[in-house]
Amino acid sequence: MARHLLTHPTSAPRSTPIDPLAQGTQPRIAVIGGSLTGCTTALPLLDAGFHKVAIYEAAPDAAPREGGLIGLEHPALDVLDRLGIDQREFVAYDSETVWQVTVRARQHIHTTRQAYPGRNTTWTLLHHALTSRLPDGVLHTGRRLTDLGTRHGQPLLAFHDGSREVADLVVFADGRASTGRRLLDPSRRLRYAGYVAHRGHAPTPEAALRDFLRLEPGLGCQYNVAPVPGGLDWTFYLTCTPVDYTRHFGAPPERRLFALPQHVSAAARAHVDAHATRLLPAPHAATVHATAVRMAVPVMDIDPPTRMAWPVGSGWAVLLGDALAPVRPHTARGANNGIEQAAGLTAALTQHRRFGADLQAALRGWQHRHLPTAVAAVHQGPAIGARLGLGAPARSPQPRSSST
């Protein structure tokens, strides 16, 4: 009989737990979410000798899942390197240069060059590099997890189609709208930060740009653009009230966490085009105007996490990546955090399984190493937003005490 987790969301581990991940056994590891964090969890676990790894991804196989530019720092690049993924497979332009440009009255007035400690990829290139390495039968698409309970003391996953799976360890890598976070850490809710990352891919293959360009045309906006295969990827941050967001994208920000091309109304296009005309130098405004396919992401905040691992019956559940702590995009830390946390989790689980390290201590050590970085990124976002004059003045995230 399944027991609903919500009745005992943080029940203490048994004093002598049955150890499902014990030396020599093959634990069943269920990864919820098959995006960047989910795949970079599954691949190193498989490499480390965990054979019973399954990824459950809500999106159907056929769903178009385009994603934009992502900067990865050296630790995340190193994780991918150790997976044997050649950097040239997912880095199309190997520039480390970021041009920071102050713009006034649509003219560049000051430019500084910075070196980024990493490389730019795109979600699409990286996701393809990761999923193409998953052995057959690991990725299960069209499987939306809806609940987590226990059966005979073991974690039990329930899916939208009524199917169920038993696991020993549940890794929630299910992104900003995480079901895992809602079940395990329900008091942490997303809050709209008052501005939107409008995004587009402009098909301008003749573009001469090789570096990342960040334009700051004054308070209340920021424009980033960089080359990607087949054109330019741009992000235009603009302040937007919740009412206008709903008018532009058909639902409030808390409900429409990703506005896909079909959600972008004519009013939203006109709003972005008008700001580009008024604020950006002419070539950049032209890039925006020429972009047919647009998307948008409302920028959200959340209270910082205080833990990453929860006992569930005789097993465990963990949160990582955006499921743990979605952070504002201009921190450029979301994917980095997820990849670093995934690699750290593999190390902790491998020490437990191969050398008998205490599992709870191993997970506590993993949390101890990765939680501060996640918390720092949660705090960094509102500070950057305030410097840029974007959105509503931030409510300070509430510090809470930590535990495992």
Ligand SMILES: Cc1cc2nc3c(=O)[nH]c(=O)nc-3n(C[C@H](O)[C@H](O)[C@H](O)COP(=O)(O)OP(=O)(O)OC[C@H]3O[C@@H](n4cnc5c(N)ncnc54)[C@H](O)[C@@H]3O)c2cc1C
């Ligand atoms: C404009 C912009 C720029 C960014 N730039 C950077 C950057 O430069 N550097 C950086 O590090 N990060 C950056 N980020 C953040 C980065 O894109 C995210 O942090 C990262 O993609 C999160 O990956 P994830 O796998 O944790 O979550 P997601 O990519 O959101 O994946 C979650 C997956 O879980 C699936 N899912 C959800 N619910 C369920 C369920 N119930 N059951 C099964 N599956 C489910 C979803 O379908 C999805 O595939 C940027 C973000 C934006 C919007």
